[in-house]
Amino acid sequence: MDAQDTAPPRTSLLERHDRGDVMAAACPSRAILSHMTSRWGVLVMVALAEDTHRFSALRRRIGGISERMLAQTLKDLEGDRLVHRHALDTVPPHVEYSLTPLGREAAAHLEALTGWIEDNLPRISGTDSDLS
Amino acid sequence: MDAQDTAPPRTSLLERHDRGDVMAAACPSRAILSHMTSRWGVLVMVALAEDTHRFSALRRRIGGISERMLAQTLKDLEGDRLVHRHALDTVPPHVEYSLTPLGREAAAHLEALTGWIEDNLPRISGTDSDLS
Numbered sequence: 001m002d003a004q005d006t007a008p009p010r011t012s013l014l015e016r017h018d019r020g021d022v023m024a025a026a027c028p029s030r031a032i033l034s035h036m037t038s039r040w041g042v043l044v045m046v047a048l049a050e051d052t053h054r055f056s057a058l059r060r061r062i063g064g065i066s067e068r069m070l071a072q073t074l075k076d077l078e079g080d081r082l083v084h085r086h087a088l089d090t091v092p093p094h095v096e097y098s099l100t101p102l103g104r105e106a107a108a109h110l111e112a113l114t115g116w117i118e119d120n121l122p123r124i125s126g127t128d129s130d131l132s
Numbered sequence: 133m134d135a136q137d138t139a140p141p142r143t144s145l146l147e148r149h150d151r152g153d154v155m156a157a158a159c160p161s162r163a164i165l166s167h168m169t170s171r172w173g174v175l176v177m178v179a180l181a182e183d184t185h186r187f188s189a190l191r192r193r194i195g196g197i198s199e200r201m202l203a204q205t206l207k208d209l210e211g212d213r214l215v216h217r218h219a220l221d222t223v224p225p226h227v228e229y230s231l232t233p234l235g236r237e238a239a240a241h242l243e244a245l246t247g248w249i250e251d252n253l254p255r256i257s258g259t260d261s262d263l264s
Contacts (some may be wrong), residue, residue: 014229020253022175022246025196029249032256036249037169064157080256102255109248113241114154117161117168121152123234124164124212 035076040065042110044073045099048083049107052098082106151218168210172197174242176205180215181239182229214238 020029035041040062041049043110047053047061059070074097077083082103117124142177152161169171172194179185179193191202206229214235220226231239249256 020250022250023179023193023195028257029246029253032249032253033174033246034171035175036245039166042165042169047155061155063155074203081258082256104254105252106245106248109241109245113168113238113245114161114165116238116241117164118154120154120234120237121164124214125160126213 032080035073035080036082036106036110038073038076040069040073041077042114044070044077045082045103045107045110046114048097048099048110049104052101054094054096058097077103158253164212167205168214168238168242170205170208172201172205173209174246176202176209177214177235177239178246180229180231181236181243184228186226186228190229207225209235 020035021027022029022030024030036045043062044058044064047058047066050061053061055070055074058074059065059067062070065073074083074085078085081100084100084103086096086098088096145203153159154161154165156162156264168177175194175197176190179190182193185193187206188201190206191199194202206215206217210217213232216230216232216235218228218230220228
């Protein structure tokens with residue numbers, strides 16, 4: 001009788017494996033990846049890596065984001081424990097957003113990625129003669 | 133007369149700056165970021181970082197991707213000089229996809245990101261007691 005026979009018949013993908021697998025369509029890592037790499041998810045994470053921001057400051061920092069998309073993106077990232085929403089007990093209410101310790105780890109990878117794109121834009125766009 | 137006065141009056145955002153700025157809505161880095169972090173862009177880059185693949189092998193490797201989305205994603209990444217399409221002169225035709233040197237640099241950041249998500253899935257999903 002091997003290990004397969006003694007395994008519980010119904011377990012989630014996460015319980016069955018030690019780690020996620022983004023190549024597997026059913027793996028929950030796909031949803032996290034999707035939130036972190038959504039059109040606005042990356043930029044919100046990178047902006048919060050710079051500093052804690054109020055909603056209005058985040059909106060000014062990230063060119064082109066709508067109020068609705070910023071609210072939805074923050075909600076998704078909060079659900080993934082990457083962003084912390086801190087409501088100060090003031091009149092009028094003052095809400096600040098910051099990265100959680102987990103979010104800071106994640107944001108470091110996103111900053112490396114966006115920094116690479118910013119630095120290498122001439123090579124990617126073909127406006128640099130030193131092509132790869 | 134300073135440098136500002138001698139600058140040509142109409143230059144692209146890229147020409148006016150030494151590097152891109154993903155926070156600026158009009159910066160061309162936004163389109164590159166969008167291709168690299170699209171739902172399938174990340175996974176195609178990471179799969180090609182593992183090995184050169186034929187279209188059909190890529191489709192098998194990336195769970196859930198449709199033929200249409202894989203073709204579009206490869207086309208976008210090829211346009212950004214990140215992916216190289218190599219058509220071998222055989223009957224039937226044999227087409228392989230690989231990362232360009234530029235693509236390998238980019239993929240390293242995406243692999244770091246997906247690896248982090250895979251490793252930290254229990255913490256993000258809240259199935260681990262050691263919460264951040």
